Amino acid sequence: MFRIFSLFIGFISTLSLGQAEEHAWPIFRGPGGSGQALGQAVPTAFGPEKNVAWKTTLPSGPSSPIIWGDRLFISGHVGTSVKMLCLNRLTGEVLWEGAREIPKVPKFFHIAGSVAAATPATDGKRVVFYFDDYGLITTDLDGNKLWEHRFVTSTGNQFSYGASPIIEGDKLLLNRDGALDSCLVCFDLKTGRILWKAKRPGVINSYCSPYVMEVNGAKQVLQGGSGQLVAYDFNTGSEVWKATGLPGFVCVSPLAVGDTIYYGGWSTAHVAGRSRIASFFPENSGLTSESLESAEGFFKQFDKNKDNKISFAEFPSGRMKDVFPMTDQDGDKSINVEELDFWYTIKPWAGRNAFYAIKTGGKGDITRSHVKWKVPRGIPYVCSPIVQDNKLYLVKKGGFVTCVDTTTGKPIYSQERLGVGGEYYATPITVGDRIFIAAERGTVFVIKPSDKLEIIARNEIGEKLEATPAIVHDTLYLRGDKHLWAFRKK
Numbered sequence: 001m002f003r004i005f006s007l008f009i010g011f012i013s014t015l016s017l018g019q020a021e022e023h024a025w026p027i028f029r030g031p032g033g034s035g036q037a038l039g040q041a042v043p044t045a046f047g048p049e050k051n052v053a054w055k056t057t058l059p060s061g062p063s064s065p066i067i068w069g070d071r072l073f074i075s076g077h078v079g080t081s082v083k084m085l086c087l088n089r090l091t092g093e094v095l096w097e098g099a100r101e102i103p104k105v106p107k108f109f110h111i112a113g114s115v116a117a118a119t120p121a122t123d124g125k126r127v128v129f130y131f132d133d134y135g136l137i138t139t140d141l142d143g144n145k146l147w148e149h150r151f152v153t154s155t156g157n158q159f160s161y162g163a164s165p166i167i168e169g170d171k172l173l174l175n176r177d178g179a180l181d182s183c184l185v186c187f188d189l190k191t192g193r194i195l196w197k198a199k200r201p202g203v204i205n206s207y208c209s210p211y212v213m214e215v216n217g218a219k220q221v222l223q224g225g226s227g228q229l230v231a232y233d234f235n236t237g238s239e240v241w242k243a244t245g246l247p248g249f250v251c252v253s254p255l256a257v258g259d260t261i262y263y264g265g266w267s268t269a270h271v272a273g274r275s276r277i278a279s280f281f282p283e284n285s286g287l288t289s290e291s292l293e294s295a296e297g298f299f300k301q302f303d304k305n306k307d308n309k310i311s312f313a314e315f316p317s318g319r320m321k322d323v324f325p326m327t328d329q330d331g332d333k334s335i336n337v338e339e340l341d342f343w344y345t346i347k348p349w350a351g352r353n354a355f356y357a358i359k360t361g362g363k364g365d366i367t368r369s370h371v372k373w374k375v376p377r378g379i380p381y382v383c384s385p386i387v388q389d390n391k392l393y394l395v396k397k398g399g400f401v402t403c404v405d406t407t408t409g410k411p412i413y414s415q416e417r418l419g420v421g422g423e424y425y426a427t428p429i430t431v432g433d434r435i436f437i438a439a440e441r442g443t444v445f446v447i448k449p450s451d452k453l454e455i456i457a458r459n460e461i462g463e464k465l466e467a468t469p470a471i472v473h474d475t476l477y478l479r480g481d482k483h484l485w486a487f488r489k490k
Helices: 002-021 273-279 289-293 295-302 337-345
Strands: 052-057 066-068 071-078 081-088 094-101 126-131 135-140 145-149 166-168 171-175 183-188 194-199 211-215 218-225 228-233 239-244 255-257 260-265 354-359 371-375 386-388 391-396 400-405 411-417 429-431 434-438 443-448 454-460 470-472 475-479 483-487
Touching: 066 470, 071 126, 081 126, 094 135, 166 211, 171 218, 183 218, 211 255, 218 260, 255 386, 260 371, 273 289, 273 337, 289 295, 295 337, 354 391, 386 429
Parallel strands: none
Antiparallel strands: 052 483, 066 071, 071 081, 081 094, 126 135, 135 145, 166 171, 171 183, 183 194, 211 218, 218 228, 228 239, 255 260, 260 354, 354 371, 386 391, 391 400, 400 411, 429 434, 434 443, 443 454, 470 475, 475 483
Protein backbone atom coordinates (compact mmCIF):
# COMPACT_ATOMS: atom_id res chain seq x y z
CA MET A 1 0.00 0.00 0.00
CA PHE A 2 2.79 2.42 0.93
CA ARG A 3 4.59 1.64 -2.35
CA ILE A 4 1.42 2.40 -4.34
CA PHE A 5 1.02 5.69 -2.45
CA SER A 6 4.68 6.57 -3.09
CA LEU A 7 4.33 5.86 -6.80
CA PHE A 8 1.21 8.01 -6.89
CA ILE A 9 2.99 10.91 -5.20
CA GLY A 10 5.94 10.49 -7.58
CA PHE A 11 3.57 10.61 -10.53
CA ILE A 12 1.96 13.81 -9.24
CA SER A 13 5.40 15.40 -8.64
CA THR A 14 6.52 14.51 -12.16
CA LEU A 15 3.30 15.90 -13.59
CA SER A 16 3.81 19.14 -11.68
CA LEU A 17 7.31 19.52 -13.07
CA GLY A 18 6.01 18.87 -16.56
CA GLN A 19 3.37 21.53 -16.13
CA ALA A 20 5.96 23.91 -14.69
CA GLU A 21 8.15 23.48 -17.76
CA GLU A 22 5.30 24.86 -19.87
CA HIS A 23 5.65 28.04 -17.82
CA ALA A 24 9.42 28.18 -17.50
CA TRP A 25 12.19 30.50 -18.61
CA PRO A 26 14.99 28.56 -16.92
CA ILE A 27 18.25 30.04 -18.30
CA PHE A 28 19.61 33.07 -20.14
CA ARG A 29 17.62 33.43 -23.39
CA GLY A 30 14.95 31.02 -22.16
CA PRO A 31 14.29 27.35 -22.99
CA GLY A 32 17.17 25.92 -24.99
CA GLY A 33 18.84 29.34 -25.05
CA SER A 34 16.90 30.19 -28.22
CA GLY A 35 15.39 33.52 -27.20
CA GLN A 36 11.98 32.35 -28.41
CA ALA A 37 8.54 32.24 -26.80
CA LEU A 38 6.56 31.37 -29.91
CA GLY A 39 3.39 30.21 -28.15
CA GLN A 40 3.04 33.32 -26.00
CA ALA A 41 0.92 36.45 -26.51
CA VAL A 42 2.13 39.54 -24.65
CA PRO A 43 0.97 43.12 -25.24
CA THR A 44 2.78 45.08 -27.94
CA ALA A 45 1.92 48.37 -26.23
CA PHE A 46 3.08 48.73 -22.63
CA GLY A 47 4.78 51.13 -20.26
CA PRO A 48 4.59 52.63 -16.76
CA GLU A 49 0.89 53.45 -17.26
CA LYS A 50 -0.18 50.71 -19.66
CA ASN A 51 -0.64 46.94 -19.22
CA VAL A 52 1.39 46.89 -15.98
CA ALA A 53 0.69 43.78 -13.90
CA TRP A 54 3.16 44.84 -11.22
CA LYS A 55 6.57 46.38 -10.61
CA THR A 56 9.04 45.65 -7.81
CA THR A 57 12.09 47.62 -6.73
CA LEU A 58 15.32 45.65 -7.15
CA PRO A 59 18.93 46.00 -6.02
CA SER A 60 21.50 47.00 -8.62
CA GLY A 61 22.52 44.60 -11.40
CA PRO A 62 21.99 43.82 -15.10
CA SER A 63 21.22 40.08 -14.75
CA SER A 64 18.04 38.80 -16.35
CA PRO A 65 15.10 37.12 -14.60
CA ILE A 66 14.52 33.37 -14.82
CA ILE A 67 11.23 31.64 -14.05
CA TRP A 68 9.93 28.24 -13.01
CA GLY A 69 6.22 27.82 -12.34
CA ASP A 70 5.06 30.75 -10.23
CA ARG A 71 8.54 31.63 -8.98
CA LEU A 72 10.89 34.18 -10.49
CA PHE A 73 14.58 34.34 -9.56
CA ILE A 74 16.97 37.23 -10.06
CA SER A 75 20.23 38.56 -8.62
CA GLY A 76 21.64 41.94 -7.64
CA HIS A 77 23.93 43.66 -5.18
CA VAL A 78 23.92 46.45 -2.63
CA GLY A 79 27.45 47.60 -1.92
CA THR A 80 29.47 44.55 -0.88
CA SER A 81 26.37 42.40 -0.36
CA VAL A 82 25.41 40.21 -3.32
CA LYS A 83 21.71 39.36 -3.39
CA MET A 84 19.64 36.35 -4.45
CA LEU A 85 15.92 37.02 -4.75
CA CYS A 86 12.82 34.91 -5.35
CA LEU A 87 9.59 36.65 -6.33
CA ASN A 88 6.05 35.50 -6.89
CA ARG A 89 5.85 35.97 -10.65
CA LEU A 90 2.09 36.63 -10.47
CA THR A 91 2.24 39.45 -7.92
CA GLY A 92 5.85 40.65 -7.70
CA GLU A 93 5.96 39.89 -3.98
CA VAL A 94 9.45 39.00 -2.69
CA LEU A 95 9.16 35.48 -1.27
CA TRP A 96 12.70 35.20 0.00
CA GLU A 97 16.07 36.92 -0.22
CA GLY A 98 19.55 35.55 0.37
CA ALA A 99 22.85 37.38 0.60
CA ARG A 100 26.61 36.88 0.76
CA GLU A 101 29.33 39.39 1.58
CA ILE A 102 32.24 40.03 -0.78
CA PRO A 103 35.45 41.74 0.41
CA LYS A 104 34.97 44.74 -1.87
CA VAL A 105 33.23 45.84 -5.03
CA PRO A 106 35.79 45.64 -7.86
CA LYS A 107 36.69 48.79 -9.76
CA PHE A 108 35.63 47.78 -13.22
CA PHE A 109 36.98 49.38 -16.38
CA HIS A 110 33.44 49.79 -17.76
CA ILE A 111 30.69 51.74 -16.03
CA ALA A 112 28.26 48.89 -16.81
CA GLY A 113 30.42 46.39 -14.91
CA SER A 114 28.65 44.55 -12.09
CA VAL A 115 29.26 41.63 -9.76
CA ALA A 116 25.64 40.62 -10.50
CA ALA A 117 25.88 40.49 -14.30
CA ALA A 118 25.33 36.73 -14.70
CA THR A 119 21.76 35.47 -15.12
CA PRO A 120 20.84 32.63 -12.71
CA ALA A 121 19.72 29.18 -13.92
CA THR A 122 17.21 26.62 -12.63
CA ASP A 123 16.03 23.08 -13.37
CA GLY A 124 12.89 23.38 -11.25
CA LYS A 125 14.57 21.83 -8.21
CA ARG A 126 17.68 23.96 -7.81
CA VAL A 127 18.64 27.56 -8.55
CA VAL A 128 22.22 28.47 -9.41
CA PHE A 129 23.48 32.01 -8.83
CA TYR A 130 26.86 33.21 -10.02
CA PHE A 131 28.68 36.24 -8.61
CA ASP A 132 31.94 36.85 -10.44
CA ASP A 133 34.95 35.72 -8.41
CA TYR A 134 32.86 34.92 -5.32
CA GLY A 135 31.70 31.81 -7.14
CA LEU A 136 28.56 29.70 -7.47
CA ILE A 137 25.73 29.47 -4.94
CA THR A 138 23.13 26.75 -5.44
CA THR A 139 19.89 26.72 -3.45
CA ASP A 140 16.60 24.89 -3.52
CA LEU A 141 13.50 26.81 -4.61
CA ASP A 142 12.98 28.03 -1.04
CA GLY A 143 16.46 29.54 -0.76
CA ASN A 144 18.07 26.80 1.34
CA LYS A 145 21.73 26.31 0.42
CA LEU A 146 22.54 23.07 -1.35
CA TRP A 147 26.16 23.73 -2.29
CA GLU A 148 28.64 26.48 -3.09
CA HIS A 149 31.78 26.57 -5.17
CA ARG A 150 34.35 29.26 -4.41
CA PHE A 151 36.99 29.94 -7.05
CA VAL A 152 40.61 30.03 -5.91
CA THR A 153 41.89 31.94 -8.94
CA SER A 154 40.43 35.20 -10.20
CA THR A 155 39.38 35.65 -13.80
CA GLY A 156 41.43 38.83 -13.79
CA ASN A 157 38.43 40.25 -15.59
CA GLN A 158 38.24 44.02 -15.27
CA PHE A 159 35.03 44.41 -17.27
CA SER A 160 32.96 42.19 -14.91
CA TYR A 161 31.66 38.76 -15.74
CA GLY A 162 29.02 38.68 -18.45
CA ALA A 163 28.62 34.94 -19.12
CA SER A 164 25.81 33.07 -17.37
CA PRO A 165 25.73 29.51 -15.97
CA ILE A 166 23.81 27.09 -18.18
CA ILE A 167 21.95 23.99 -16.97
CA GLU A 168 21.57 21.02 -19.29
CA GLY A 169 20.16 17.85 -17.74
CA ASP A 170 22.16 16.99 -14.62
CA LYS A 171 25.11 19.21 -15.58
CA LEU A 172 25.98 22.86 -15.00
CA LEU A 173 28.27 24.60 -17.49
CA LEU A 174 30.25 27.75 -16.74
CA ASN A 175 32.55 29.88 -18.87
CA ARG A 176 35.53 30.99 -16.74
CA ASP A 177 37.55 32.67 -19.46
CA GLY A 178 39.95 35.22 -18.07
CA ALA A 179 43.55 36.31 -17.94
CA LEU A 180 44.68 33.90 -15.20
CA ASP A 181 42.93 30.55 -15.66
CA SER A 182 40.75 30.36 -18.75
CA CYS A 183 38.54 27.28 -18.86
CA LEU A 184 35.09 25.87 -19.46
CA VAL A 185 33.91 24.02 -16.35
CA CYS A 186 31.25 21.32 -16.05
CA PHE A 187 29.75 20.63 -12.60
CA ASP A 188 27.48 17.90 -11.30
CA LEU A 189 24.34 19.94 -10.71
CA LYS A 190 23.28 17.89 -7.69
CA THR A 191 26.56 17.90 -5.76
CA GLY A 192 28.70 20.72 -7.16
CA ARG A 193 31.50 18.29 -7.98
CA ILE A 194 33.60 19.24 -11.00
CA LEU A 195 33.05 16.59 -13.68
CA TRP A 196 35.48 18.04 -16.20
CA LYS A 197 37.41 21.20 -16.97
CA ALA A 198 38.42 22.16 -20.50
CA LYS A 199 41.53 24.34 -20.38
CA ARG A 200 41.49 27.27 -22.80
CA PRO A 201 45.07 28.60 -22.89
CA GLY A 202 45.49 31.88 -24.69
CA VAL A 203 41.85 32.88 -24.27
CA ILE A 204 42.11 36.31 -22.69
CA ASN A 205 38.54 37.49 -22.29
CA SER A 206 35.16 36.34 -23.48
CA TYR A 207 31.77 37.21 -22.13
CA CYS A 208 29.54 34.77 -24.01
CA SER A 209 27.62 31.97 -22.32
CA PRO A 210 28.03 28.28 -23.20
CA TYR A 211 25.48 26.86 -25.63
CA VAL A 212 24.45 23.20 -25.81
CA MET A 213 23.46 21.61 -29.12
CA GLU A 214 22.87 18.06 -30.32
CA VAL A 215 24.63 16.62 -33.37
CA ASN A 216 23.81 13.09 -34.58
CA GLY A 217 22.41 12.17 -31.18
CA ALA A 218 25.41 13.47 -29.21
CA LYS A 219 25.47 16.71 -27.23
CA GLN A 220 28.21 19.29 -27.73
CA VAL A 221 28.98 22.51 -25.87
CA LEU A 222 29.84 25.61 -27.89
CA GLN A 223 32.11 28.24 -26.36
CA GLY A 224 33.53 31.29 -28.10
CA GLY A 225 36.42 33.56 -27.19
CA SER A 226 39.69 35.09 -28.40
CA GLY A 227 39.17 34.56 -32.10
CA GLN A 228 37.76 31.04 -32.01
CA LEU A 229 34.63 29.00 -31.51
CA VAL A 230 35.16 25.55 -29.99
CA ALA A 231 32.81 22.59 -29.67
CA TYR A 232 33.42 20.33 -26.66
CA ASP A 233 32.05 16.87 -25.95
CA PHE A 234 29.23 17.34 -23.44
CA ASN A 235 30.18 14.28 -21.37
CA THR A 236 33.99 14.52 -21.33
CA GLY A 237 34.97 18.10 -22.18
CA SER A 238 37.28 16.94 -24.96
CA GLU A 239 37.58 19.22 -27.97
CA VAL A 240 35.55 18.06 -30.99
CA TRP A 241 36.27 20.89 -33.40
CA LYS A 242 37.22 24.54 -33.59
CA ALA A 243 36.93 27.43 -36.01
CA THR A 244 39.55 30.19 -35.87
CA GLY A 245 40.07 33.71 -37.18
CA LEU A 246 36.79 34.83 -35.58
CA PRO A 247 36.08 37.86 -33.35
CA GLY A 248 38.45 38.06 -30.41
CA PHE A 249 36.82 40.19 -27.73
CA VAL A 250 33.35 38.70 -27.85
CA CYS A 251 30.14 39.17 -25.86
CA VAL A 252 27.69 37.51 -28.25
CA SER A 253 26.60 33.95 -27.39
CA PRO A 254 26.25 31.36 -30.19
CA LEU A 255 22.96 29.96 -31.43
CA ALA A 256 22.30 26.72 -33.35
CA VAL A 257 19.25 26.16 -35.54
CA GLY A 258 19.04 22.90 -37.47
CA ASP A 259 22.50 22.07 -38.81
CA THR A 260 23.81 25.64 -38.64
CA ILE A 261 25.52 27.63 -35.89
CA TYR A 262 25.27 31.43 -35.90
CA TYR A 263 28.08 33.24 -34.14
CA GLY A 264 30.16 36.38 -34.41
CA GLY A 265 30.52 39.86 -33.02
CA TRP A 266 32.05 43.28 -33.27
CA SER A 267 34.76 44.86 -31.12
CA THR A 268 37.03 47.88 -31.18
CA ALA A 269 39.86 45.36 -30.74
CA HIS A 270 39.77 44.64 -34.48
CA VAL A 271 39.81 48.18 -35.85
CA ALA A 272 42.44 50.92 -35.75
CA GLY A 273 43.00 54.61 -36.41
CA ARG A 274 40.07 56.83 -37.35
CA SER A 275 37.69 53.88 -37.55
CA ARG A 276 38.43 52.87 -33.97
CA ILE A 277 37.96 56.38 -32.57
CA ALA A 278 34.76 56.94 -34.57
CA SER A 279 33.35 53.66 -33.23
CA PHE A 280 33.59 54.96 -29.67
CA PHE A 281 31.10 57.75 -30.26
CA PRO A 282 27.59 58.22 -31.69
CA GLU A 283 27.21 59.66 -35.16
CA ASN A 284 26.00 63.00 -33.80
CA SER A 285 28.95 63.46 -31.43
CA GLY A 286 30.42 66.21 -33.60
CA LEU A 287 33.99 64.89 -33.56
CA THR A 288 36.20 66.92 -35.88
CA SER A 289 38.61 65.39 -38.36
CA GLU A 290 41.44 66.43 -36.03
CA SER A 291 39.82 64.59 -33.11
CA LEU A 292 39.61 61.43 -35.19
CA GLU A 293 43.26 61.70 -36.21
CA SER A 294 45.09 62.30 -32.91
CA ALA A 295 44.83 62.67 -29.16
CA GLU A 296 46.14 66.22 -29.53
CA GLY A 297 43.29 67.04 -31.88
CA PHE A 298 40.80 65.49 -29.45
CA PHE A 299 42.14 67.67 -26.64
CA LYS A 300 41.91 70.74 -28.83
CA GLN A 301 38.19 70.10 -29.24
CA PHE A 302 37.18 68.86 -25.78
CA ASP A 303 39.62 70.30 -23.22
CA LYS A 304 37.30 73.22 -22.56
CA ASN A 305 39.23 74.83 -19.70
CA LYS A 306 42.62 74.22 -21.37
CA ASP A 307 44.19 72.59 -18.29
CA ASN A 308 45.65 69.73 -20.38
CA LYS A 309 43.21 67.30 -18.77
CA ILE A 310 39.74 66.11 -19.73
CA SER A 311 37.46 65.34 -16.81
CA PHE A 312 34.57 62.90 -16.91
CA ALA A 313 32.16 65.84 -17.18
CA GLU A 314 34.04 67.29 -20.16
CA PHE A 315 34.25 63.97 -21.98
CA PRO A 316 31.72 63.50 -24.81
CA SER A 317 29.12 60.75 -24.41
CA GLY A 318 29.85 57.39 -25.99
CA ARG A 319 31.61 54.10 -25.49
CA MET A 320 34.96 55.73 -24.68
CA LYS A 321 33.30 57.59 -21.81
CA ASP A 322 31.89 54.26 -20.63
CA VAL A 323 35.47 52.96 -20.25
CA PHE A 324 36.76 56.17 -18.67
CA PRO A 325 38.24 54.25 -15.68
CA MET A 326 40.29 52.13 -18.09
CA THR A 327 41.76 55.16 -19.87
CA ASP A 328 42.45 56.97 -16.59
CA GLN A 329 45.58 54.94 -15.87
CA ASP A 330 46.88 57.10 -13.01
CA GLY A 331 43.48 57.23 -11.30
CA ASP A 332 43.33 61.01 -10.96
CA LYS A 333 39.76 61.11 -12.36
CA SER A 334 40.89 62.88 -15.50
CA ILE A 335 42.59 61.91 -18.75
CA ASN A 336 45.77 63.42 -20.16
CA VAL A 337 47.09 63.32 -23.71
CA GLU A 338 49.40 60.37 -23.07
CA GLU A 339 46.59 58.26 -21.59
CA LEU A 340 44.23 59.05 -24.46
CA ASP A 341 46.91 58.33 -27.05
CA PHE A 342 46.68 54.65 -26.10
CA TRP A 343 43.49 54.32 -28.16
CA TYR A 344 45.07 55.98 -31.19
CA THR A 345 48.22 53.86 -31.29
CA ILE A 346 47.34 50.37 -30.03
CA LYS A 347 47.49 47.73 -32.76
CA PRO A 348 44.42 45.65 -33.67
CA TRP A 349 44.07 42.15 -32.22
CA ALA A 350 44.11 39.05 -34.38
CA GLY A 351 40.69 38.08 -35.67
CA ARG A 352 38.01 39.99 -37.51
CA ASN A 353 34.65 41.61 -36.97
CA ALA A 354 32.04 39.51 -38.79
CA PHE A 355 29.07 37.24 -38.23
CA TYR A 356 29.29 33.62 -39.36
CA ALA A 357 27.11 30.67 -40.29
CA ILE A 358 28.98 27.45 -39.48
CA LYS A 359 27.81 23.96 -40.42
CA THR A 360 27.65 21.43 -37.60
CA GLY A 361 29.16 17.94 -37.69
CA GLY A 362 32.84 18.70 -38.18
CA LYS A 363 36.02 17.35 -36.60
CA GLY A 364 39.31 19.12 -35.90
CA ASP A 365 39.93 22.53 -37.46
CA ILE A 366 36.82 23.30 -39.51
CA THR A 367 37.67 26.91 -40.38
CA ARG A 368 37.96 26.24 -44.10
CA SER A 369 35.57 23.34 -44.44
CA HIS A 370 32.45 24.30 -42.49
CA VAL A 371 32.01 28.09 -42.67
CA LYS A 372 28.96 28.54 -44.92
CA TRP A 373 28.94 32.33 -45.13
CA LYS A 374 29.77 35.48 -43.21
CA VAL A 375 28.29 38.96 -42.89
CA PRO A 376 30.81 41.82 -42.51
CA ARG A 377 28.46 44.68 -41.53
CA GLY A 378 25.70 45.38 -39.03
CA ILE A 379 27.42 43.23 -36.40
CA PRO A 380 26.29 43.33 -32.73
CA TYR A 381 28.65 44.25 -29.92
CA VAL A 382 26.77 42.56 -27.05
CA CYS A 383 23.30 41.26 -27.90
CA SER A 384 23.05 37.73 -29.24
CA PRO A 385 21.26 36.75 -32.46
CA ILE A 386 17.81 35.31 -32.99
CA VAL A 387 16.45 33.32 -35.92
CA GLN A 388 12.83 33.42 -37.03
CA ASP A 389 11.33 32.05 -40.26
CA ASN A 390 14.74 31.42 -41.86
CA LYS A 391 15.85 34.95 -41.10
CA LEU A 392 18.74 35.93 -38.84
CA TYR A 393 18.27 39.18 -36.92
CA LEU A 394 21.22 41.21 -35.64
CA VAL A 395 21.02 44.40 -33.58
CA LYS A 396 23.98 46.76 -33.59
CA LYS A 397 24.96 49.61 -31.27
CA GLY A 398 23.21 52.79 -32.32
CA GLY A 399 19.92 51.01 -33.01
CA PHE A 400 20.65 49.39 -36.36
CA VAL A 401 18.86 46.18 -37.35
CA THR A 402 20.12 43.75 -39.99
CA CYS A 403 18.10 40.83 -41.35
CA VAL A 404 19.94 38.03 -43.18
CA ASP A 405 18.65 35.14 -45.26
CA THR A 406 19.93 32.10 -43.34
CA THR A 407 20.22 30.00 -46.50
CA THR A 408 22.30 32.37 -48.64
CA GLY A 409 23.84 34.71 -46.08
CA LYS A 410 22.65 37.68 -48.12
CA PRO A 411 21.15 40.63 -46.22
CA ILE A 412 17.42 41.07 -46.75
CA TYR A 413 17.88 44.51 -45.25
CA SER A 414 20.98 45.98 -43.63
CA GLN A 415 21.50 48.44 -40.78
CA GLU A 416 18.01 49.91 -40.79
CA ARG A 417 17.46 52.46 -38.02
CA LEU A 418 15.17 51.90 -35.07
CA GLY A 419 15.37 55.56 -34.11
CA VAL A 420 17.05 55.35 -30.71
CA GLY A 421 20.84 55.39 -30.49
CA GLY A 422 23.23 54.30 -27.77
CA GLU A 423 24.00 50.78 -26.62
CA TYR A 424 21.88 47.67 -27.09
CA TYR A 425 22.88 45.18 -24.40
CA ALA A 426 19.69 43.09 -24.11
CA THR A 427 19.29 40.22 -26.55
CA PRO A 428 16.17 40.46 -28.75
CA ILE A 429 13.36 38.03 -27.93
CA THR A 430 10.82 36.51 -30.32
CA VAL A 431 7.29 36.37 -28.89
CA GLY A 432 4.77 34.77 -31.23
CA ASP A 433 5.20 36.58 -34.53
CA ARG A 434 6.82 39.66 -32.99
CA ILE A 435 10.39 40.57 -32.05
CA PHE A 436 11.08 42.65 -28.94
CA ILE A 437 14.24 44.80 -28.92
CA ALA A 438 15.29 46.81 -25.84
CA ALA A 439 17.54 49.88 -26.04
CA GLU A 440 19.67 50.78 -23.04
CA ARG A 441 18.16 54.27 -23.12
CA GLY A 442 14.80 52.83 -22.03
CA THR A 443 12.84 52.11 -25.20
CA VAL A 444 11.43 48.71 -26.18
CA PHE A 445 10.68 48.31 -29.88
CA VAL A 446 8.33 45.67 -31.24
CA ILE A 447 9.02 44.76 -34.86
CA LYS A 448 7.47 42.35 -37.31
CA PRO A 449 9.58 39.59 -38.89
CA SER A 450 9.42 40.53 -42.57
CA ASP A 451 11.48 41.57 -45.58
CA LYS A 452 11.67 45.15 -44.35
CA LEU A 453 11.99 46.77 -40.94
CA GLU A 454 8.42 47.21 -39.68
CA ILE A 455 8.17 48.86 -36.26
CA ILE A 456 4.82 47.95 -34.72
CA ALA A 457 5.27 49.68 -31.38
CA ARG A 458 7.69 51.87 -29.48
CA ASN A 459 7.37 51.69 -25.69
CA GLU A 460 9.08 54.07 -23.26
CA ILE A 461 9.87 52.48 -19.89
CA GLY A 462 11.67 55.42 -18.30
CA GLU A 463 14.60 53.35 -17.02
CA LYS A 464 17.89 52.08 -18.38
CA LEU A 465 17.46 48.62 -19.90
CA GLU A 466 20.42 46.23 -19.99
CA ALA A 467 18.86 42.86 -19.12
CA THR A 468 17.33 40.43 -21.60
CA PRO A 469 13.55 40.04 -21.05
CA ALA A 470 11.84 36.82 -19.96
CA ILE A 471 8.47 35.60 -21.25
CA VAL A 472 6.17 33.23 -19.36
CA HIS A 473 2.39 32.69 -19.42
CA ASP A 474 1.65 35.65 -21.71
CA THR A 475 3.63 38.02 -19.50
CA LEU A 476 6.71 40.08 -20.35
CA TYR A 477 9.20 40.40 -17.48
CA LEU A 478 11.56 43.32 -18.01
CA ARG A 479 14.33 44.49 -15.70
CA GLY A 480 15.21 48.17 -15.61
CA ASP A 481 17.93 49.78 -13.55
CA LYS A 482 15.40 50.52 -10.78
CA HIS A 483 12.53 48.03 -11.08
CA LEU A 484 11.49 44.65 -12.36
CA TRP A 485 8.36 45.11 -14.46
CA ALA A 486 5.68 42.60 -15.40
CA PHE A 487 3.51 43.51 -18.40
CA ARG A 488 0.44 41.55 -19.48
CA LYS A 489 -2.75 42.34 -21.36
CA LYS A 490 -5.57 43.77 -19.29
